Amino acid sequence: MxxxxxxxARRRELARAVWQVIRERGVAGASVRAVAQRAGWSPSSVQYYFSTQAELLNFAMRVIADETERRADPAHLPADPHEAALALFDRLLPLDPDARTANEVWVAFLSRVLVDAEAGAFNAASNEWLAEVFRDQLQRLVAAGRVSPAIDLDLEVDRLRVLFDGLALHLVTDAPRMPPERARELIRHHLETLSPSAAPDR
Amino acid sequence: MxxxxxxxARRRELARAVWQVIRERGVAGASVRAVAQRAGWSPSSVQYYFSTQAELLNFAMRVIADETERRADPAHLPADPHEAALALFDRLLPLDPDARTANEVWVAFLSRVLVDAEAGAFNAASNEWLAEVFRDQLQRLVAAGRVSPAIDLDLEVDRLRVLFDGLALHLVTDAPRMPPERARELIRHHLETLSPSAAPDR
DNA sequence: ATGCGGTGCCCAAGATCGTCGATCACGACG
DNA sequence: CGTCGTGATCGACGATCTTGGGCACCGCAT
Structure with missing residues (x-):
């Protein structure tokens, strides 16, 4: 031997090179040769670890998903459900530069979801995971009396998922009109409207 | 002469060929050659009207965007503001195959928004237009008493924008979990929660 | 009617890309 | 010290986008 x-480790190193290239030239510029050059290897070496380009890009996508899930680890969240929910959104939304980079790359990957079956499966799994997270948060908020128990949970989970993804998208692609503070405000307001004490005028 | x-007209004809190819082979299959063959021309002829592939796809998206704006023409909307709003969302969301294709192209272009200045400007203008449309609809709903006058209009416009784009994204990238009927349901429910008579539990 | 210029269309070549096969370097184990 | 498998590379093929040049044809001026 x-x-x-x-x-x-080598594969994760190449994944990082993929992110860098995507941020500089877009996903269309993420050729095997460009990634190899960015990582300081020959194109053939990259192929030794990823036999195909799709495999390389899908792996890079998966690493981002894994890091996102790790960031959402509920271990160090505040005890109060409402505070915990807000903190969780702060972690999941691309508010800081690192998370923003990850989300930029994620947005770039979205185009592949329509074309590549494996990327589609990742995307579906990611959505599924997020749905579970949001369902759990909403249930905790209901249990704590911060959200009305009369809500249609499935419906509200979907509404929150859609709102969240749209928010993440706007944070990345329309930054001037959607600064981080505005995103926080929208999330706070949305949770507010689910509150049992929420007057219809607010 | x-x-x-x-x-x-020739450019619009080629744009239609782009949609057909995308529907048949996905966005990745929208090569200049494939589009040319579909339209019955040589690749070089396509080059004569669109000097670059990005230009071709850009134009195809713009045509669809124009048609979308035309479809959103409030002229033939129902008189009742609430019915009108629902009808408008039916027109704007990618619920039918044509609109769906348009949104697939849109998703594919999201990755370019971050690296291509022209795509970025186009995206910003599109968001601006949508904000105006939603603001107008919300104001009509308020005037008709279907939405509480106490809402923060700017905030609700942004929430609706974000919700809408997230919905469009999920319709395209996560069709199994977000069928058109579910999208309609979410929109209806969201407008419901803005109603002045909306009980907090529903 | 006839030549001319511009328009529409296309071929061919250059550049880049993904992928495959063959090859070289080298270190661990027999 | 030889052998073999791992790591890394090169070269080539086909497909692609893009550019530059060239061909055909139409309409107006002469």
Whole structure:
């Protein structure tokens, strides 16, 4: 067994190069050759770890999804459900530069969801995961009396999912009209409207 | 002046070929050659009308955007503001195959919004237009007593924009979990929650 | 009617890309 | 010290986008 290399580490290293190239030239510019050059390797070396370009891009996408899920770890959230929900959105929305970069790359990957079956599966799984997270948060808020128990949970989960993804999209693609503070305001307001004490005028 | 051809008509003809190819082979299959073959021309002829592939796809998207704006023409909307709003969303959301194709192209272009200045400007203008449309609708609903006059109009416009774009995104990228009927339901429910008579529990 | 110029269309070549096969370097183990 | 598998590379093929040049044809001026 000669010259043992940590394959997974090398693959993650290449994934980072993919993100950089995508941010600089867009997903269309994320050629195998460009990624290889960015990472300081020959195109053939990249192919040694990813036999196909789709495999490379899909892996880069999966790494982002994994990091996002890790960020959402409920371990260090505030005890109060309402505070916890707000904190969770702060972590999930692309409000800081790192998360913003991840979301820019994610937006770029969206085009592949329509074309690549595996990317589509990742996207579906990611949506499924987010639905679970939001369902859990809403249930906690209901249990704490911060959200009316009479809501249609499935419907509100979907509304929150859609609102969240639209918000993430606007934060990245329409920054001038959607600064981070505005996004926080919208989330706060939306949760407010679910409150049992919410007057219809507010 | 020899052999005069209506350039704009020819360009729209090619745009239609783009939609057909996208529907058959996806966005990735929308190569210049494939579009040319579909339209019955040589790749070079297409090049004569669109010097670059991005230009071709850009134009195809713009045509669809124009048609969408035309479809949103409030002239033939129902008189009742609430019915009119629902009808408008039916027209704007990618519920039928044509509108769906348009939105697939839109999703594919989202990645370019971050790296291409022209795509960015187009996206910004589109968002601006949509904000105006939604603001107008909300104002009509308020005037008709279907939406509480106490709402923060700017905030609700933004919430509706974000909800709408998230909905359009999910309709295209997560069709199994977001069928057209569910999208209609979400819109109806969201407008319901803005109603002055909306009980907090519903 | 006839030549001329511009328009519409196309071929061919250059550049880039994804992928495949063959090849080289090298270190661990027998 | 030889052998073999791993890591890394090069070269080539086909497909693609793009550019530059060239061909055909139409309509007006002469």
């Amino acid at each position: 000669p010259k043992i290399v940590d394959h997974d | 020899p052999k005069i051809v209506d350039h704009d």
